[in-house]
Amino acid sequence: MSVLIKLRDYRNLPEAEKQIRDFILKDPKRIVDMTIYEVAKETFTSTATVVRLCKRVGAKGFNQFKIMIASELQGFENVHLNVLDTTTVSRDDSPKTVIDKITNIDVHSIEETRIILNEDSLVEAANRIHKAQVVDFYGIGASNVVALDATYKFMRIGKNVACYQLNDRQWVQALNSSSKHVAMVFSYSGETKEMIDIANECQKNGCYVICITSSTSNTLASIADVSIAVSSRETLFRSGAMASRITQLYIVDILYALVSQLDYDQAIEKVNKTRITN
CATH class of the missing domain: 1.10.10.10 (Winged helix-like DNA-binding domain superfamily/Winged helix DNA-binding domain)
Structure with a gap:
C-alpha cells in the first residue's frame, strides 16, 4: 500500500x-x-x-x-507519477487538450492502482470466485456499469452470475445469497449505504464478500472478507468518478484473467464457444 x-x-x-x-x-x-x-x-x-x-x-x-x-x-x-498532480478540464480547453488530459488521468490512475495492489488479496479473491457456485455483482451508478461488465466477462467463462441495476432487486439478490455464493461489491467511497447494507446481509447469510473500493479506510472495506483498493485521480469538476470507473474495470480484468488461469483450457474453450461473430 x-x-x-x-x-x-x-x-x-x-x-x-x-x-x-x-x-x-x-x-x-x-x-x-x-x-x-x-x-x-x-x-x-x-x-x-x-x-x-x-x-x-x-x-x-x-x-x-x-x-x-x-x-x-x-x-x-x-513511472513518472506525481501524487499531487490533479487535472481538470477547463471551459476553454481545445479537443486535443481534453483528449490529452483524460488520457493522462486514466493512465496515471491505473499506474497508481498497480502500486497499491495487494497480490495476496487478488489471488484469494480469484480462488473464491473460481470455487463459488454463484457470483453476485453489486454496484450503484458508475459502479453498476462496472458490475455489469464483470457479469458479462465471468459469464463468458461459464460462471453462474447475477447482477441487477435496480437497488430493490440487488437487495433481494443479497437476501437470497448463501455460503455457495461470492459477492463482489463495487463502491469507490466505500460509504454507499445501500452497498454497506448489502455487504452486511451477504455476510449474515454466509456469503464471502469481496469489495473493490478506495485505498483509504472506509466502512465497506472493514466489512468485506477481502478488500481490493483502487486509486482515483480528480478530473473534470474535481470528481474522481471517471477515473475510479477505469481503475475498477482494471481490477475486473485482472480477476477475470486470474480466474481463467485456474482452469485455463476450459476457460479458453468457453470463450471461443461464446464468441459472437457478425
Missing part, C-alpha cells in the same frame, strides 16, 4: 493532521531528511499528532514512516 496515495486520498482528517498531510505531500523528499520535531514545528502541531498520522497510514512511528516514503518515491519516479 502506498503511504503517499493513502495520505492524499484520506477523507475527514482532523485539522492538525490535515496540516501535516498537506505539508508532507507538498514535498515528500524533504520529509525524509527531517526530524519529527522539525515537522511538528513547521506545521504548528505536536510530535504526538505527527505520530498519530503516521500510525493512521500503517507505520509504527515517524522513522518507519520516512523509510516507507523514501522507498516508494523511487517507484513513483520510475
Whole structure:
C-alpha cells in the first residue's frame, strides 16, 4: 500500500493532521531528511499528532514512516507519477487538450492502482470466485456499469452470475445469497449505504464478500472478507468518478484473467464457444 496515495486520498482528517498531510505531500523528499520535531514545528502541531498520522497510514512511528516514503518515491519516479498532480478540464480547453488530459488521468490512475495492489488479496479473491457456485455483482451508478461488465466477462467463462441495476432487486439478490455464493461489491467511497447494507446481509447469510473500493479506510472495506483498493485521480469538476470507473474495470480484468488461469483450457474453450461473430 502506498503511504503517499493513502495520505492524499484520506477523507475527514482532523485539522492538525490535515496540516501535516498537506505539508508532507507538498514535498515528500524533504520529509525524509527531517526530524519529527522539525515537522511538528513547521506545521504548528505536536510530535504526538505527527505520530498519530503516521500510525493512521500503517507505520509504527515517524522513522518507519520516512523509510516507507523514501522507498516508494523511487517507484513513483520510475513511472513518472506525481501524487499531487490533479487535472481538470477547463471551459476553454481545445479537443486535443481534453483528449490529452483524460488520457493522462486514466493512465496515471491505473499506474497508481498497480502500486497499491495487494497480490495476496487478488489471488484469494480469484480462488473464491473460481470455487463459488454463484457470483453476485453489486454496484450503484458508475459502479453498476462496472458490475455489469464483470457479469458479462465471468459469464463468458461459464460462471453462474447475477447482477441487477435496480437497488430493490440487488437487495433481494443479497437476501437470497448463501455460503455457495461470492459477492463482489463495487463502491469507490466505500460509504454507499445501500452497498454497506448489502455487504452486511451477504455476510449474515454466509456469503464471502469481496469489495473493490478506495485505498483509504472506509466502512465497506472493514466489512468485506477481502478488500481490493483502487486509486482515483480528480478530473473534470474535481470528481474522481471517471477515473475510479477505469481503475475498477482494471481490477475486473485482472480477476477475470486470474480466474481463467485456474482452469485455463476450459476457460479458453468457453470463450471461443461464446464468441459472437457478425
